[in-house]
Amino acid sequence: MEKERKDVPIVVIKRLPRYYRYLGEMLGQGMTRVSSKHLSEKMGVTASQIRQDLNFFGGFGQQGYGYNIEYLYHEIGEILGLHKGYTTIIIGAGNLGHALANHSNFKKRGFRLLGVFDKNEMLEGSTVGGVQVYHMSKLDKFMRDNEVDIAILAIPKYGIKEVADKLVSLGIKGLWNFSYSDLDIDPSVAVENVHLSDGLMTLSYRITQNQTQP
Amino acid sequence: MEKERKDVPIVVIKRLPRYYRYLGEMLGQGMTRVSSKHLSEKMGVTASQIRQDLNFFGGFGQQGYGYNIEYLYHEIGEILGLHKGYTTIIIGAGNLGHALANHSNFKKRGFRLLGVFDKNEMLEGSTVGGVQVYHMSKLDKFMRDNEVDIAILAIPKYGIKEVADKLVSLGIKGLWNFSYSDLDIDPSVAVENVHLSDGLMTLSYRITQNQTQP
Numbered sequence: 001m002e003k004e005r006k007d008v009p010i011v012v013i014k015r016l017p018r019y020y021r022y023l024g025e026m027l028g029q030g031m032t033r034v035s036s037k038h039l040s041e042k043m044g045v046t047a048s049q050i051r052q053d054l055n056f057f058g059g060f061g062q063q064g065y066g067y068n069i070e071y072l073y074h075e076i077g078e079i080l081g082l083h084k085g086y087t088t089i090i091i092g093a094g095n096l097g098h099a100l101a102n103h104s105n106f107k108k109r110g111f112r113l114l115g116v117f118d119k120n121e122m123l124e125g126s127t128v129g130g131v132q133v134y135h136m137s138k139l140d141k142f143m144r145d146n147e148v149d150i151a152i153l154a155i156p157k158y159g160i161k162e163v164a165d166k167l168v169s170l171g172i173k174g175l176w177n178f179s180y181s182d183l184d185i186d187p188s189v190a191v192e193n194v195h196l197s198d199g200l201m202t203l204s205y206r207i208t209q210n211q212t213q214p
Numbered sequence: 215m216e217k218e219r220k221d222v223p224i225v226v227i228k229r230l231p232r233y234y235r236y237l238g239e240m241l242g243q244g245m246t247r248v249s250s251k252h253l254s255e256k257m258g259v260t261a262s263q264i265r266q267d268l269n270f271f272g273g274f275g276q277q278g279y280g281y282n283i284e285y286l287y288h289e290i291g292e293i294l295g296l297h298k299g300y301t302t303i304i305i306g307a308g309n310l311g312h313a314l315a316n317h318s319n320f321k322k323r324g325f326r327l328l329g330v331f332d333k334n335e336m337l338e339g340s341t342v343g344g345v346q347v348y349h350m351s352k353l354d355k356f357m358r359d360n361e362v363d364i365a366i367l368a369i370p371k372y373g374i375k376e377v378a379d380k381l382v383s384l385g386i387k388g389l390w391n392f393s394y395s396d397l398d399i400d401p402s403v404a405v406e407n408v409h410l411s412d413g414l415m416t417l418s419y420r421i422t423q424n425q426t427q428p
Contacts, residue, residue, distance in 0.1 A: 080422070150418075204300055204323075205295060211404075
């Protein structure tokens with residue numbers, strides 16, 4: 001069942017991973033159901049906002065009962081596509097590439113890392129996070145031989161556009177971009193631009209304005 | 215002038231770093247003013263939302279003129295506290311600690327890295343990102359001798375609570391937490407919990423639901 005849900009606002013989409021994480025924690029604690037009030041306190045949004053969010057995907061709650069945690073966790077996982085087992089590659093075997101390759105949560109969420117690519121020939125044949133490092137010149141062949149869904153760009157912004165365009169031409173479906181330079185590419189490819197310093201600036205705001213609680 | 219702005223919603227606060235980045239880019243391109251329409255397209259929110267956001271801080275726009283980019287950039291930087299020159303330390307000299315220490319944008323935004331701490335004694339005396347690595351046992355003395363505003367926690371979740379509690383007892387003002395484990399600490403300390411896999415899950419959603427554009 002692949003209903004198109006074109007009109008879900010991005011702010012709602014961005015809350016889904018948090019719902020998923022919190023529900024997963026509750027499951028781990030042996031909880032079976034949660035009231036929208038409890039969930040709303042955890043999420044820091046109103047109970048009515050939670051009902052609105054979940055109504056985009058057909059509801060899931062029951063009046064007077066709340067939410068069945070296991071069911072909701074499973075459904076949100078499906079909506080997020082975590083059952084698909086998307087395959088990933090990492091471009092860039094530097095410190096950030098290493099840190100991301102070793103990030104245990106990605107595997108836990110169902111993502112499968114297939115390889116790491118770097119322009120430094122000396123790194124070819126080494127392993128990072130349990131997968132092999134290939135020279136960038138092997139990218140074309142690798143992507144023809146393997147179905148790669150998502151490329152994680154752990155490289156600086158210099159030359160990022162060329163790498164992104166190449167990946168798009170080779171059929172990549174999504175780019176997770178850590179180059180700190182927003183990518184403007186083919187609109188059929190999903191791009192998540194990560195700006196780590198935004199978090200540090202938010203923290204700076206909260207210290208400056210004495211708003212320690214979000 | 216340090217007005218308290220207790221009631222700014224977190225969603226608005228989280229947009230401020232993006233306004234700041236975009237305005238900085240426009241300045242770099244030699245632009246001097248921007249209409250709320252243009253800024254809203256760039257931000258992906260409505261023009262009325264932008265006016266609402268900025269009204270929390272006193273406005274800044276002029277009917278029929280739009281926004282003076284340099285002025286707005288400067289003002290938002292002040293609101294974010296970037297002129298304060300907050301000092302930081304990084305806990306954890308692993309791959310992520312290295313990547314963060316070398317992240318050029320932090321310095322560009324006015325943050326000053328003073329030192330990196332690790333529990334591995336072998337690393338003591340080496341340098342990361344231009345600053346010295348200290349053993350964790352030196353943390354108390356270092357924080358008594360230096361004014362440290364923000365600690366960046368680039369360590370796994372095991373033992374994170376003890377490290378966070380120690381930093382709080384030593385007077386830290388903010389924690390930027392990459393341990394993928396939400397911290398529950400003294401409410402007078404600001405905490406930003408980073409969950410990198412949320413971005414990957416959002417990307418997975420957009421691929422799964424064919425919503426490539428945010």
